[in-house]
Amino acid sequence: MILYNKTRNSNSNSKDVRKRKPIYQLKIYNSATKREIALSEYVRNNIPFWSNFFLPICEVKTTTVRDIYQQTTDLFSTSQQTSYVLVQYNFQNDKQHKMFADFFTNIALPSLASLPLNQLGDIIYTFQNMINILHLLKEHSIVFLGLNGQNINIAEDRSCMLVQLCDGIIYRGNMYQQSEKEKENANANAIFYPIEYHFMRYMIENNIDAPTIETIDNVWNEWTTLIINTNTHIVGGALRKLKQRFIDLLYPFLNKKRENVCEYLSSSSLVVNWNIYGLNILYLRLLYRCGVRVQSNALICSFIEILLCFDSLEDTAQKLNDLLEFEFELDQEDHQNICSLLQKNKKENMNIVENTNTNMKIKMYC
Numbered sequence: 001m002i003l004y005n006k007t008r009n010s011n012s013n014s015k016d017v018r019k020r021k022p023i024y025q026l027k028i029y030n031s032a033t034k035r036e037i038a039l040s041e042y043v044r045n046n047i048p049f050w051s052n053f054f055l056p057i058c059e060v061k062t063t064t065v066r067d068i069y070q071q072t073t074d075l076f077s078t079s080q081q082t083s084y085v086l087v088q089y090n091f092q093n094d095k096q097h098k099m100f101a102d103f104f105t106n107i108a109l110p111s112l113a114s115l116p117l118n119q120l121g122d123i124i125y126t127f128q129n130m131i132n133i134l135h136l137l138k139e140h141s142i143v144f145l146g147l148n149g150q151n152i153n154i155a156e157d158r159s160c161m162l163v164q165l166c167d168g169i170i171y172r173g174n175m176y177q178q179s180e181k182e183k184e185n186a187n188a189n190a191i192f193y194p195i196e197y198h199f200m201r202y203m204i205e206n207n208i209d210a211p212t213i214e215t216i217d218n219v220w221n222e223w224t225t226l227i228i229n230t231n232t233h234i235v236g237g238a239l240r241k242l243k244q245r246f247i248d249l250l251y252p253f254l255n256k257k258r259e260n261v262c263e264y265l266s267s268s269s270l271v272v273n274w275n276i277y278g279l280n281i282l283y284l285r286l287l288y289r290c291g292v293r294v295q296s297n298a299l300i301c302s303f304i305e306i307l308l309c310f311d312s313l314e315d316t317a318q319k320l321n322d323l324l325e326f327e328f329e330l331d332q333e334d335h336q337n338i339c340s341l342l343q344k345n346k347k348e349n350m351n352i353v354e355n356t357n358t359n360m361k362i363k364m365y366c
Contacts, residue, residue, distance in 0.1 A: 022058075022088050029062070029083040036166035037087075039142065043165070046140060051092030053133050055153070055163045059088040096156055100149030104286055122158060123286065124303060124324075129160040130279055131317050138272045138313055141171040145197070146189035147278030171271055191230045192278035195310075196265045198223060199250055203258050210257055216250050238284075241308045273312045280307045280316075299323070 027033045040056030050056065062085050103126075107119050130152065137144065144151060144167050153161045162168075190198075202219045203211060220243060227239075253261045264270075284307050287300065306319045 022090050025087050025089070027085055027087055029085050032166040033085060033087075035169065036164075037085075039165045039168045039170060042140070042142075042170060047136060052159070053136060053161060054165065055089055055091075055161055056165055057087045058090040061086045061088075095159070097153035097161060098155075100152040100154060100282070103154040107286065107289065120300065123283065123300075124320075125158045126154055126160055127279070127283055127303075128320065129158065131276075131313065131320065133160060133162060134275045134279065134313055135317075137168075137275055141272060142168050143171050143271055144168045144275050144278065145194075146192040147275050147282070148189050148192045149282055152282075189278075191226050192281050194274045194277035195219075195223070195246060195249055196270065196274070199253075200262050200265055203261070208258060210255050211250070211253055211261065213254065216246065216254075219250070220246050238288075238304070238308055245308075245310055276313050276316055277310060280310055283307055 037057055037060055040058070043050050043054050043056045044058070047054070062083070104119075104122070107123075144162070146167065151162055151164050151167055153163050155161070199211070199216075199219055202208070202215065202222065208215055223246075224239065253264075284304065287304055287307075302323050303320075306316060306323065309316075309319070311319065
């Protein structure tokens with residue numbers, strides 16, 4: 001969890017002001033930390049208004065355990081040769097953020113007979129905000145392979161911020177080789193990795209020269225096992241839709257050379273859309289936690305249909321816009337309230353940019 005410090009204004013006649021101090025973390029200087037440092041520098045130097053969307057490392061100081069703990073003990077005797085860095089994160093605003101799981105912690109309480117309107121709005125509202133952040137990533141060829149809830153912080157006003165930039169990669173060619181450098185992380189978040197990645201991994205690990213129908217079936221069986229083991233709760237008709245997605249995506253590669261398949265699937269035009277896969281899985285897991293309570297809500301059912309398509313970023317954004325313009329007879333009042341809420345969100349996001357610099361604007365896709 002991203003923590004924050006707060007102090008009160010010493011002037012008793014003024015309102016309390018929450019000021020956030022920098023956060024410091026001691027990290028082992030490994031490949032993940034190096035990647036986070038590099039991506040943080042890129043974000044700060046190349047993305048306008050980055051503080052509204054990212055929490056990058058702002059300062060780095062190399063150090064050792066001895067530097068921090070003046071007294072040498074047996075506890076650190078095996079770590080004396082390990083390189084560490086002390087990193088600093090600076091908050092550019094006073095918003096209080098929660099991790100994704102903490103923000104939605106009450107959404108699946110069994111005592112709730114139906115999904116409250118405010119939670120329904122939270123779900124679509126935050127997804128909409130994340131779509132806009134993913135467009136920023138795509139424009140700069142940044143891929144968060146295995147994007148998941150630990151990468152997302154949500155403020156009280158439902159604005160979103162990407163954290164843990166060590167999970168991001170500036171795309172540089174062979175995506176599979178880049179991601180394999182972090183095997184442990186890949187295994188931990190495998191459910192959030194796109195179908196294309198699982199397909200390439202399976203062919204390479206099993207030394208398959210040309211994929212067959214059996215290859216697709218085996219990848220599918222592995223993926224469904226992963227769903228069960230991670231308690232994702234995607235079942236029934238949803239699984240059938242996902243299997244069709246597997247077939248539609250992978251069937252054209254039957255009997256093609258593995259090298260050619262991997263080269264095509266690793267092309268930049270495809271890889272930059274991988275971010276949306278992890279986001280879709282994250283929200284599908286969230287919605288299926290609600291069980292039967294979402295089945296009577298036409299808006300949420302249609303939203304699930306969008307998530308199950310696993311379309312490109314642009315197509316997903318367009319479908320979301322179309323969805324919010326559609327009139328639902330079953331819950332028209334709720335639908336109108338949510339749509340007005342989302343339109344307000346869109347205007348507020350634009351105002352943030354316009355107030356910062358009237359000569360520069362960030363394109364909002366939803």
